[in-house]
Amino acid sequence: MQPVIVVYKPLPQDVLDDLRRHAQVVVCEPAPGQAREAFSVALGDALVHADGAIGASVKITPEMIARAPRLKAISTISVGVDNFDLADLTRRGIVLAHTPDVLTESTADTVFALVLSTARRVVELAEWVKAGAWQGSIGPEHYGVDVHGKTIGIVGLGRIGGALARRAALGFGMRVLYTNRHANETAERTYGATRVELSELLAQSDFVCLQVPLTPQTRHMIGAAQLRSMKRSAILINASRGAIVDEAALIAALADGTLAGAGLDVFEHEPLMADSPLLAMRNVVALPHIGSATHETRHAMAACAARNLIDALAGRLSRNIANPEVLAV
Template identity: 50%
Template sequence: MKPYIYITRKLPSEVAEAIQAKYEVGMWGKENIPVPKALLIEEAKKADALLTMLSDPIDESVLNAGDRLKVVANLAVGFDNIDLKTADKRGIAVCNTPDVLTDTTADLTFALLMATARRIVEASELVRQGKWKSWSPLLLAGHDVHHKTIGIVGMGKIGETVAKRATGFDMEILYHNRSRKLEAERNLGAVYSTFEELVSQSDFIVCLTPLTDSTKNLFSREVFRKMKKSAIFINASRGPVIDETALYEALVDKEIAGAGLDVFEKEPISADHPLLKLPNVVALPHIGSSSIETRMTMMRLCLDNIDAVLSGKDPLTVVNKEWKVRV
């Protein structure tokens, strides 16, 4: 009997076909709708491996559903949707997809920064809606990006890659991180700052920090009040890092100039979300790593991790280093 892999989202046929000779594969048949929790638990009861999305809650009820599960491969760098303590207790390897999406996510982050600064979405809608009647000196005038100060909160690999892109715009680079990044300081001219210094001095504050107990609601109303009134806030990390009510109030009260958001506290958001009512907010549907090339690479890495564990080998990118497959 072949080991059974369950995939929680519809993947391209060429990806799934590559493993069907060796494994039995089950797959949720819809691309844009999450697998129902009850069905996920039923599949987990018989699965040797799960290939999951960041939006799937892989909690205790899923991990304890059966006695065959050996590996969960998450199609993301983040893994805050997975109960690591239970996975460790059950001897289940949890894998992610680091490194392969660094450049792509940095591209999107900087694109979001530029779109927000230069009011690209507003300008496009003006044309599409037939409201462009004439040229005027300050028609949809935005903010320059070049020669400004960018402050990066969370200087991991993606943060460093965003900083690299900022050098092309002759930007001053501040960063805040749990540890100093001396190589980035040498090679990119990045300057380590306290969180308070970065927030108050930066023209663009870019949030790339992971979601932890200490970073949840890191960006509060008090923090937004410390920013420049001309500051633009960008979040491409995790939604709960921001107090969304505080951000909304800061924008309405003109305490900051704008925000570009690829992530939200609860996803997907509804069309009546307060932040979507504001013209100085650019909102994207969590597409940081969404290029064809990168997403295909991520899928294959997930399957390579699964194949390694089910073949008795060490996975390529394991999160919980102390995992041990149950005998």
């Protein structure tokens, strides 16, 4: 008998067809206007008889997993795994697969787009032009700041951080500082990156880019004290997870001039509320969590996640496992 797979995020047709060649597929998608909570209940019901699941952007709780005794594997169409309780999945012997490689370059492109757009005030000035306000030569009140030759500080020099360092050093002649649990010898040798403590990185960098996963240790790692330690001319870029930054502290720092600007692709609560003070700030570029959102990359992520799940259910997955400890359970 074929395994039963629950799909809880829309997939490209060819990827869905591939899954159907290997399993019985149950598609669980939110109805138009359906609240997130209601969809979570529906998804929990669908998981009861499932052997595997594939999707993204939904919190999969231990309570949902407890109702799914047949579940052997989950494949998330993302690199981040903060929507899951890894310890609970591991204890139950459930493999969690993710897609850490295929989105690296596209996400690094997005990060650097935020660097450029905040430094050169691209979004603000584009809207100014569209509003018909451009009546003559611009003056200093509309100037941005240079990116080339500046110092970029990368908090977390993994795959995406390394791709960002390559763009910064080789493309824009930037000095690269980084913090990481382990030294990145390739980045040091190839891009001249220097590993420093977080306090030094914050104090010296013109652009601080956050590229760490969300864990209990990284939640709110950038708060009021850290923001005060940065240059007043500095720009903060966050395209990892919103809760790494204390959003209230960031809003205060941007409002009082402690920080020059911010480029944000992620927020503590998504979608960002329409009354968020961030949306009224001219020195903020806010994007709707588009880090990997290109046609090519999203298709590659879905295909990778589907293959991960097929292999996991067949007992042959040896890559892209977020909780490798499960193999010893």
